[in-house]
Amino acid sequence: MTSNYTDIIVGCGSAGAALTLRLSGDPTRRLLVIEAGPDLVGRQVPDTIRYGREMSFADHDWDFRAEAVDGRRVRFPRGKLTGGSSAVGATIGLRGMPRDYDEWAALGNEGWAWADVLPYFRKLERDLDFSDEWHGSDGPVPIRRFxxxxxxxxxxxxxxxxxxxxxxxxxxxxxxxxxxxxxIPSTRLDAQHRFTTAIGYLAPARQRANVTVVADSFARRLILEHGRTVGVEMERAGGTETVRADRVIVAAGSVATPLLLMRSGIGPRAELARLGIDVVVDLPGVGANLIDHxxxxxxxxxxxxxxxxxxxxxxxxxxxxxxxxxxxxxxxxxxxxxxxxxxxxxxxxxxxxxxxxxxxxxxxxPKSRGRLTLTSADPAERPLIDLNFxxxxxxxxxxxxxxxxxxxxxxxxxxxxxxxxxxxxxxxxxxxxxxxxxxxxxxVDSAYHPVGTARMGPADDQNAVVDSRGAVYGVDGLYVCDASIMPNIPSANTNLTSIMIGEKMSDHFLGM
Ligand SMILES: Cc1cc2nc3c(=O)[nH]c(=O)nc-3n(C[C@H](O)[C@H](O)[C@H](O)COP(=O)(O)OP(=O)(O)OC[C@H]3O[C@@H](n4cnc5c(N)ncnc54)[C@H](O)[C@@H]3O)c2cc1C
Known part of the structure; x- marks a missing residue:
């Protein structure tokens, strides 16, 4: 594998796929997209993913478990394929309330108020029922109502x-x-078929010469040299490979993103040291502030x-x-x-x-806050996910x-x-x-909307992991772009907000 990439995107789910399409619009960039699950197209897509009647729990899931209350364990599904959790979900296409995003801005995240994010909610959607100041008409995500x-x-x-x-x-x-x-506003291609970001975003991006997608490839850890992130070590086809780039953007979702950071030495010092991981940046907020509906x-x-x-x-x-x-x-x-x-x-x-x-x-x-903890430096070991509902x-x-x-x-x-x-x-x-x-x-169980485990916040917020442009504190060349950066949970199912994050951050990266 060559290493002449400008950007590596780890994870091709709701936010990662949006990022891939928008960033690859700049022909001077060479993108490598690393996805742990398969990249299924056409007839390879099983009916459980293709049809949006029910959520998909079995095919292409990470098989996590979480503690809901008093140690009671529940399934905690996360999509493992291109399209990520958008490919297994209930197709609910709701946005949060304006005050949710205004709160993000009030917490010190400039550029994330409702007035700032509304253009991206409009940009991402193709609303088939309404055409007014709130809606978009030519974005990749079809929204229809029954x-x-x-x-x-x-x-x-x-x-x-x-x-x-x-x-x-x-x-x-x-x-x-x-x-x-x-x-319910619903993300469907038609009455039956589920829309996924693999269809709306990755499919057009894949046609571009400056995009390489490596599926069935698991990012084990980030490679950091002299305070800079220079690449990713990944498992692929039974072996381990190293790929290098100018910038690494982690979009592996609210569970896998903090795990990857922690395995790479970015996280709470005492916790990493206990597992024998060399601490590169002591960031107590990694894995903390877990919020779910x-x-x-x-x-x-x-x-x-x-x-x-x-x-x-x-x-x-x-x-x-x-x-x-x-x-x-x-x-x-x-x-x-x-x-x-x-x-x-x-x-x-x-x-x-x-x-x-x-x-x-x-x-x-919800006011309760949970935590995600690494249990071993070995990526094959499951994390402890405590929802603390x-x-x-x-x-x-x-x-x-x-x-x-x-x-x-x-x-x-x-x-x-x-x-x-x-x-x-x-x-x-x-x-x-x-x-x-x-x-x-x-x-009580999860609505499958975890957020906040690498939260965005100003430099003086002790638990902030990234700044308002997604840059990870304390290390150069490393960004997070997915549901984990949300400082608080929106009053809505989180898929559209995650896609909006991918759309908005793309503009930051493109200097717009
Ligand atoms: C069963 C279910 C139903 C849901 N239903 C809805 C709904 O109806 N409406 C709604 O709004 N929201 C719904 N959600 C929530 C919504 O789908 C998520 O909030 C959203 O998809 C999160 O986007 P993301 O980009 O942060 O992560 P994801 O979309 O999960 O993407 C992360 C990607 O990274 C990959 N990855 C992870 N680790 C690695 C690694 N180490 N190396 C390489 N790749 C990696 C994953 O395989 C995945 O493809 C649902 C979620 C689930 C699980």
Whole structure:
């Protein structure tokens, strides 16, 4: 492998693929993209990735586990293929609220306020339903919404139950003033097929002579010489290779990015020293500040007549604000058409059913913070991922209210007729805080939106890992560009925000 690259991009997921397309637009650059998973095209793409009806948990996953609460371990999926987690996700295409990004800027990250990032949300999308000041019309990411006649009976009933309770009817959840219930903006090529960044960004970039993609290649560590990052050591085809470049941009996602930094000697000194890793830069924020949306709900076994597996498992969403909160839309509620428990044997045992439905609740502005820890210098060893959910009392009370509303909706005139039996939750539990808390602790899971493990912040922020241009503190030639740099979690699913980061940082690199 030659080493005459200007840039190495490690990881070709949501942010990495966007970066690849935009940076390669400059013909003077020579890019090497290193992706640990396969680069599947055309007929090689399995149906689990091709179709967006359900999330994909088995094919092309890193097989991580995380601790949710009190050491309870849960699956923690992350996509392992070109397109990254955008290729395995639920196709929800939502943006955060303006105040989420204004908060990033207020924390000292110049250029990341809502007014700064909106042009990139517009640039990345091709909204097929709305054309106004908030939307883009010619970006790589198609956004479409389900029409009323495409909704399953459960989804129509959920929408009617929410409206009955006074929640506004929302046509466009990506309008920043919207709050209420309506069809989910969805990243789909058409009603069936999942959009991935491998399709929208990598495919056109791959045609360019200045882009080399090496798939099935795992970046083991960064090569640092005299305070500068000069390359990457990777495992490829059963051997180890070294590649060199002027600049290395790590876009391996919120789990793998901090792990790669730590294996390379960039991270909390004591932790690295304990594992026998030579410390190059002592950065305590690497792996700290792990934030994810906690998810629970009120679930049921539905009447078999309403379970239609040809439908997407989610179609509508209620975005609303919890009691006493000053943060608009700090809660999400989804009607689940069906959820296959094939990969969740404990839940199957608890529910006594292979497929369940229900109203899912996701807290959008959690206060609890977790941590990601390297357990060995050996890259083959799994990290310790501690989500530390519900460690802040405010998260517990928000989810209590959430499950109560979910239960109320499930028992509404509109939804109750579809329910064969509820799962675990009952009226007495709903009325009793103490019992409800036991339920929350044993049911809360990840919404698969980890962020913050290499957070962006000013130089005087002790836990900042990168500056507002993605440059890693204390070492030259090294950048991070993915979900791990988010200083706080947006009030939305994180795919569009991750792509926006790739789009925006490309302009920084191109000097625009
Ligand atoms: C199951 C699931 C469902 C989701 N559903 C939604 C949804 O519906 N809507 C939404 O908005 N968000 C969703 N998300 C979250 C969203 O997909 C992520 O926030 C987003 O994709 C993160 O982008 P990223 O670029 O940071 O990382 P990723 O997209 O995960 O990309 C990281 C890439 O780096 C590669 N990599 C990692 N380590 C190495 C290494 N050492 N060497 C080489 N390559 C490496 C990985 O294989 C991967 O391709 C979902 C996530 C999951 C897992």
């Amino acid at each position: 029409a009323d006649e495409e909704l399953s009976p459960l989804q129509s009933s959920f929408t009617a139950a929410c409206i009955d309770r006074g929640f506004p009817d929302v046509k466009d959840h990506n309008n920043p003033t919207a709050t209420g219930v309506g069809s 906690p998810r629970t709900g009120a679930f049921m076994v539905a009447d078999a007549s309403v379970w239609d597996r040809s439908m997407p498992f989610l179609q509508t969403i209620l975005r609303t604000t919890s009691t006493g909160s000053t943060e608009l839309n700090d809660m999400q509620y989804y009607m689940i058409n069906y959820f296959d428990l094939r990969y969740f044997p404990e839940l199957q045992m608890l529910s006594g059913a292979p497929v369940i439905g229900g109203v899912m609740v996701c807290g959008q502005r 519900l460690s802040d009392e405010r998260d517990l009370s928000t989810l209590r209210e959430g499950v109560r509303l979910a239960w109320d909706l499930l028992n509404s005139d509109q939804l109750a007729p579809h329910m064969q039996r509820p799962l675990i939750v009952h009226d007495a539990m709903i009325e009793n805080d103490e019992i409800l808390d036991v339920y929350l602790r044993s049911s």
